[in-house]
Amino acid sequence: MPRVHSPTSLVTRPELTGTFGMVASTHWLATAVGQSVLERGGTAVDAAAATGLALQVVEPHLNGPAGEVPVIVRPAGGPVHVVCGQGTAPARASVDAVVDLGLDHVPGTGLLAATVPGSFGAWALLVQRWGTWSVADVLGPAISLAADGAPVLDRVEATLQRMAGHFREHWGTSAETYLVGDGPDGVPRAGTRLRLPVLAETYRRVVDAAGTGPHEQQWERARAAWYEGFVAEAVDAFCARTSWLDSSGEAHGGFLTGADMAAWHATVEEPATLDLAQHPGVTVCKTGAWGQGPVMLQVLGMLGALGVGTGPLADAEGREDPAWLHAWVEATKLALADREAWFGDSGDDPPPLADLLDPAYLAARAGEIGTHADLGAHGLRPGAPGGRAPVLPTSVTASWADWCAGRAGAAAGAGAGEPTVDRAGVTRGDTVHLDVVDRWGTVVSATPSGAWLQSSPVVPALGFPLGTRGQMFRVEPGLPASLRPGRRPRTTLSPTLVLRDGEPWLALGTPGGDQQDQWTTVSLVRMLAAAAHGRREGERPAALTPLQAVLDEPMLHTDHAPGSFHPRGADPGSLLVEDRTAPHVVDDLRRRGHRVATADGWSLGRTCVVGVEGGFLRAAANARGAQGYAAGR
Structure with a gap:
């Protein structure tokens, strides 16, 4: 092993050990949300969903509501499942469609790279099948954080400083959403509050659509509001009627439609x-x-x-x-x-x-x-399985x-790529992650990502940007990762x-x-x-x-x-x-x-x-x- 660690070895944090429940995530507020769910009788599944939705608010430069998430869950006493919350390429997205635009790759920012937003569908399916909590209870912490304001991280401030000029000149809806602070160019200063009132209202409308009754039925109605109702309608109109500068240097609309969203469902797979x-x-x-x-x-x-x-x-x-x-x-x-x-x-x-x-x-x-x-x-050396x-x-x-x-x-352009560690070791951001275990033995591990604030202009009716996971497709036919309608990008x-x-x-x-x-x-x-x-x-x-x-x-x-x-x-x-x-x-x-x-x-x-x-x-x-x-x- 790396070292023989004794109970008195110096570590940055305590070795947490207990018997009731445990949550670990990439932000302290999201962890607190998850633990509060466990304390109020929720399962690890309920806590994971509430934690994941809170992460979209407290780490908006790293993930967002229109992003994606793979989840591995092992219900107490049951088998291990994978919930795939990776949305697919739109029906109009293909190699030929991208080439016809004069491009040899899917841009790293903007609407062309949008796939079906999979995160909400994955959390909904997870709680519907293995959880116990209502839509209002699971979404409550995220709504509160968005409405009342989460503390701005220093990296959120730094990200907005880099993007402020681009927002002001090219992505006005993002400027209206995020450049609402008292710093230069309206950038919120670290330690101040960033309120996202439109996002809070979007989630309130989802709660209203979910109604009351058995939680399984609530989550089905919430899913319908997202993928067939007002959320899908807003996405459809935004992609069809607007064009925005992306990392290609040109302005483009999007391939994504409401029909694409209605046709998609999160899936449960074997690991x-x-x-x-x-x-x-x-x-x-x-x-x-x-x-x-x-x-x-x-x-x-x-x-x-x-x-x-x-x-x-x-x-x-x-x-x-x-x-x-x-x-x-x-x-x-x-x-x-x-x-x-x-x-x-x-x-x-x-x-x-x-x-x-x-x-x-x-x-x-x-x-x-x-x-x-x-x-x-000798280049890459793949094998011949x-x-x-x-x-x-x-x-x-x-x-x-x-x-x-x-x-x-090569330059990726403002907001392009995934915000991660660069080759000099400088951390520009990341994705997010969470793990939860409850006293009954259910365990959940999930890595939400995508639709970070620097990825794409905000959909004004919804208060969040779309994702750009489509950039991971290859614009070349005949490859496992080639761009194909209805397929998942290799995440x-x-x-x-x-x-x-x-x-x-x-x-x-x-x-x-x-x-x-x-x-x-x-x-x-x-x-x-x-x-x-x-x-x-x-x-x-x-x-x-x-x-x-x-x-x-x-x-x-x-x-x-x-x-x-x-x-x-x-x-x-x-x-x-x-x-x-x-x-x-x-x-x-x-x-x-x-x-x-x-x-x-x-x-x-x-x-x-x-x-x-x-x-x-x-x-x-x-x-x-x-x-x-x-x-x-």
Whole structure:
């Protein structure tokens, strides 16, 4: 394990342990909302939905009501499910439609990139099927925060400062919504209140439409108001009747219609899973290959084939062994190459997930990992699962070195891409994340994102912008991630649920775009090693996995593979580590050929986690960003 943590080890936050319920999220107010639901008799499902809706208000630069969310839920005593809240491409959106506009990609901002807003439908379905609370009770905290005003984070102020000129000149509805403070250009100052009265009224209208009666019927009526009623009507009119400057440099309307929204429903799916051979009884659950979740499963499978995790990750003095980090980085490169070749919502020809997760395939892939870093001299190296020949986008295969060099410095435009950590380690923002466990044993992990305030102009009748997840589609036919009507873009959103002996053990995740499964995998491997170490050493049963201490460990990631967001930059062979990383680790990784750069010591990732262990409920939240908190009793 990374270190032998004792109960007196210095950590940034307490190791939260209790028996009633636990919530962890990327904002303290959202965590408080979730815990208040548990205290008033709600389940983890009710608390997760209320937390997620509150996050849209308190972190508007990171997610919004028209965004998307994948949710992994394990109801008490039941099987694990994935609720897919990723909306699909509009019926009029296609490769030809984008090319006819003179574009070779879907812009990173504006209306062309809008897919069906999936977040509300996912929360509605989740509570309708496994929750107990009414629409009014679940939406109440978000309405209150929007109407009364949430405190402006310093990063919200910084985001609005960057966007103020663009809002004033090009997106007037966004200026009217957000530039209502007393700072320069009307930017609200950090620590002041940002009220969103139109959003509050939108949610009040949804509550009114839901009416009374059994909560299942309420949520069905609320869903109808969103996808077939006044919300869909406002979206339809806005996309059809207005045009706005986007990151292409031109003004465009949108493909999205009310009919697209009415035709879409959130779905419940089985998770992609992997049993960890090096940790008997442990099963990791992720979304399917319409997201990047199986990247984690592939990496864990390759590490298992290499024997990583069967012993401590540190020497007798507690110094972390660089060899496992090298193996993890190289396995990540191979898994991300598979993501580029195989992952996506390709409809009639789905990704060969069973072959991608086959132990023999992963062992063969692990055999490709050498003693030195892959610097990308031979391009990406996807595998051939089941003997199938991989197909990469022509923009990647034509000239890998030239493509990477050209994209490395490419500008994405104001508000484009996903607001995450840049290649210098500077945090521009993230997505959001939440995890909840209740006293009955229900566990929820969710990663909401999209429709952040800098993504698209505000729909004035609703008080929020649309999302831009369509930018993740490839404008090239014949690929798993190609733009197709009615298909889901290949999302980066990636919650995680871990079972031990068939019961929930850990639920975790982080914001961070393409880095999500990197940061979460590193933390999970460290937790697995710590737990295995405790069992091997024969510690008393009360010894618990040091969740908070693991989250506080130095983090790292690679930008070797193309990013999922325009301009899809790549930096082959790169490895970004926090400057708290031990010098012997950095020196060793450099000797192995990795192009190591350092970032601020508390900048990479914002992982949250809840757990069930030793008869207790557990929780921890990342100190990075100074926003995330866990709570429970």
